[in-house]
Amino acid sequence: MDTTPISGLDELEKHVDDLVQDPSIPLNAKLFDDVELQLTESNTPAVIVRFLPKLTAILKQYTEDPTVLASLAIKLLRPVSFIQVLSLASEESLVQALDSPAPAANLLAMTVIHKAAASSADVAIFSTMTSVVVSFIRRWLAAPQVEVGQKGGIVLGDLLDVDCELPMPPVPGRTATHTELVLRKSPGQGKLWRRLFTDRAIYTLLVALCAGRHADTSANAHQLSLAQGRVLRILPRLAALNLRTVSQSGIIATTAVNVTNGHGESDRSIPKPKQGEGLLQFAALRMVDKSDALMHLSLVDFFEAFVSLMRVTEYSAHKVEVARALLCEAIEDDLVLKEALLSLPERIVPEEADDLRRWLQEVMPGEAIRVPLR
Known part of the structure; x- marks a missing residue:
């Protein structure tokens, strides 16, 4: 010492x-x-x-x-440890810090919550703290400060990683991309996954914040764009952890998505969320106003990250089916996205280009995937 x-x-x-x-x-x-x-x-x-x-x-x-x-x-x-901190800071104190307009207080509360990622037992305890979970989701998506949103995304991703009930993924062949994202050493309890994706109140809150149907995002187009961007950034990682949970849901969005990022108009040509679709389809296909150039770029970035990560996760017919359906609908009326995906093998390290091209050919059948130049 x-x-x-x-x-x-x-x-x-x-x-x-x-x-x-x-x-x-x-x-x-x-x-x-x-x-x-x-x-x-x-x-x-x-x-x-x-x-x-x-x-x-x-x-x-x-x-x-x-x-x-x-x-x-x-x-x-x-x-x-998380348990030790809880002896000093009550749930009420954490909610107070998360609801504070001061980003320093938000970051302090998120630092405390992040400690639960040390074990699946701690994540399970956090999942029972309903008021804290609600305030955390709101602050992550509705904070105007970039650093608070970034911290929230890291914290939530790590908690859901440790809590994931699925077996450890096999080590992929030549890339460590997926294993670097996996923190857990053994399957978790899945309690936070169920809290977020099957608790109607919390799942509806998450969707409403991203759809501009919540007071924290409905009046401010910029804040809505921040919330949508934060969800798009975390979704590829969550899909790599548990694709079935993020791609299927028994809870359908209660209102149509706000497709104008807060401007109060409605475009009926944008399909409403469908029964059985999960957060993945909602965010990728129903959420973003593509006339907003910056949000459209964020959507393209999401799809590039999604297909790249899905390539290195364990192969399954379900994975191919979900990815193929998602991409088929996404590129149908989006030539910018289609071109970005077709050219993606040209923009990654040569060692992985051929594998990515084969994967794209499988999930985008009939499309002419670019052959990387040698």
Whole structure:
């Protein structure tokens, strides 16, 4: 253990004690920064006991920008387990942090939730915290700050990876792409998957946020685009983890998708969600207003990531069927997407181009896949 004294620690502790008594006093950011810069893996454990409970108490009452407090708390949380954190921060505290307009508070709460990815048992506990799950989904999709959305996507992807009930995938031949995405060492319990995809209230919330039918996204076209982009970025990874769950659902969207990204018009030529379709089809085929050039590019990026990841997952007739149906409908009236997919083998590393071309020929039968130049 590092025995080197941390300069300013006693002064910071006194300042923190004062803040516990009166959170309205001016915060000395320099004291916090000086101590945080000296924290190492070896000297942090001794500081945790002295400061983390007090920081938690302050954050529950603090009404100013919590960035400085949250930064130190995140640093101290690194070696602390999910269960240990829950002894300090209640569900109500996590909801309060997620609902805060301050991105630092959002990131702190997401850091706590991310700790559940250490084990499937911890993810199962998180899945029972309904109010926290709801607030997490809302903040992930409705936060205007890019860093909050990125953090939320990473956290959710890791939690669902560890929670996935399916057996470990076989190691693919020449690429490590899929194995690098798989965190779990054994099958999980699947409780968070069921919470998100079979709990009608939560699944409907997720779809409504992406469809512009929720107050957090309906009034702001930019915010709706952010929410849609975040779902499109995480879906290829989720499809690689559990394709059946993301491609099938007994819950149909209760309202038509807002195809104009918040502008309040309706285009009846866009087909409504169909019975039995999952989040995958909703996001890929029913969600995006393609007249929005940036969102159309995001959709193209999604399909490129989707077909690339599906290639390296375990082969099955179901996988081919889902991918083929999705691509057939997607490229029917989208020449930009079709051209991007046909030319994809030309834009990846040569070692994988032939395998990708064969995969595209299987899921896009009858299309002329480009042969990479040698």
